[in-house]
Amino acid sequence: MTQSNIMPGFRPALAYTLFYLCLVVLIPLSTLVFKSLQLSWTDYLEIISNTRVVSSFRVSFGTSLIAALVAGLFGFVIAWVLVRYPFPGKRFLDALIDLPFALPTAVAGVILATIFQPSGLLGKWLMSSFGVQVAYKPLGIVVALIFIGIPFVVRTIEPVLQEFDTTMEEAASSLGATRLQVFTQVIFPNIFPALLTGVSLAFARGVGEYGSVIFIAGNLPYVSEIVPLLIITKLEQYQYAGATAIALTMLLVSFLLLLIVNLLQLWARRRSGQI
């Protein structure tokens, strides 16, 4: 005997979800795995341990991590201001946040490269006053990835901040907590899981980002060459197996990192009694 579920349509919904996951995610990814299986284990290791490949991994994951953390900080402040304070032009600013989502990333890359290059609007000023060159350096990649990453942080934190029960803050104040204590002990722990989601989304996006980075990065091997670019380069040279080997490694590392973030989130949620 089958038990009927209170929520109708479980079977078609599950079937659809599985079908969709297979079609869009699993089949392309397994093709990637199969393709790289054509390589022997030693060939695979050789491709992966190539110093140029290793440095590109370091550049990609390093810049993405830094950019995600900075985007986390900036995004938090932006979301806080947008939710907490009424001011003229708030809606306009709110709409601006989504722009990096809509803008073709290559356009963003060209714009950023233009203003941050040593003769550019901001680049010149940074060079003359701080001696810092942004474009054509790993720092340029970080800047591009912050630009791409901030909307992810803002849009994940905003709803949580909006729903945050401000009477909790008043309660903390009435119990004698200072403003700083209210923030660190009441507000932040409640926002933290959402912040973590936002940062990990920004990070994942940053690792895979191509268009906005290549224009500003300079793409100097061993210094500012990102993994996606290396994959494209291999493809252009008809080294399909090599490209898939790098792609697969990237996939595994990304998966591992996201898994760690998810576990961290689970821990944070459990600690704060949200599950």
Place this chain on the structure above:
Amino acid sequence: MSILLNNISKNFGKFAALYDVSLEIPEGELVALLGPSGCGKTTLLRIIAGLETPDFGRVLLSGEDKTEQHVSRRGIGFVFQHYALFRHMTVFDNIAFGLRVKPRKERPTEAFISKKVHALLELVQLDWLADRFPDQLSGGQRQRIALARALAVEPSVLLLDEPFGALDASVRKDLRQWLRNLHQELHVTSIFVTHDQEEAMEVASQVVVLNQGRIEQQGAPADIYDHPANAFVSKFIGQTNIFDLSETESNWLQRAGILAEKPQGIFAHVRPHHIDIVKAEEASGSPVTLKDWQHLGATIRVELFNPQHNGAGATLFAEMPNERFRELNLTKGDRVAVHIKQAHWFN
């Protein structure tokens, strides 16, 4: 701690929430701020707490002017309508919060905090919930934890915003009794906001009736019930039958006994238990028809219809003990006579 409010006014935009409110609350009282929704009672409570600043007027706690002082320095305990428990903390951590955020010099040891928290949990009879999170508690439990949390810092005033508003009727009854007992035990000056007149009468030692940002009357529950200062208080506290002298036939009122003394106003407010019913043939009195009745426990509420009167005032309510009603042996549609024993007059 005694509380003195001098000429408090507060506006939200164009809406005047409080208008020139002055109030004195002696130490150790359990006071109810009572009024219909939107009358400014919660705003008044929040001004006492320091969660809101008045546009005009001063707040004096124990004789000291605290109008400008931040809520965290006032030494008050505030219990929020929806409890405002910290969702990310266990019940234990919630109650310990006020002790742990003290400046390092004043902060007690963890051992002391633990002892104190468990003592408070015993006080609210929920010691077994220490490790739970707020989301895992029922409404009544949350309310008591919120109270324990507020009491942890040993406030000199306890302020409660609609403390029983979100609870179901039976839990509310228990908690009212419990709050009274707690107050008798701790003797901390307490103010609670409510829109439920029964709750105010049952729990408080002093009731302050507010309406449209002003205080209508302040006094002991019995005082307010027996001697309402104005028509609003009379209507708001308990049930009242209102007779409009200009509309009701004077002959009818004469026979009901209400005009035995010279009327002192245009409206006569009569409590249901001040209306006596006798069988129509037995005595003088004004004729009415018995429409229906409801059991209210020890008393019966009788719904009467005055056929000589049109409109809203035609239905009267009388209350009497069950035995008395049984003696009368009435059925629906019977003609009876009413005799009014006492009335309050207002203009």
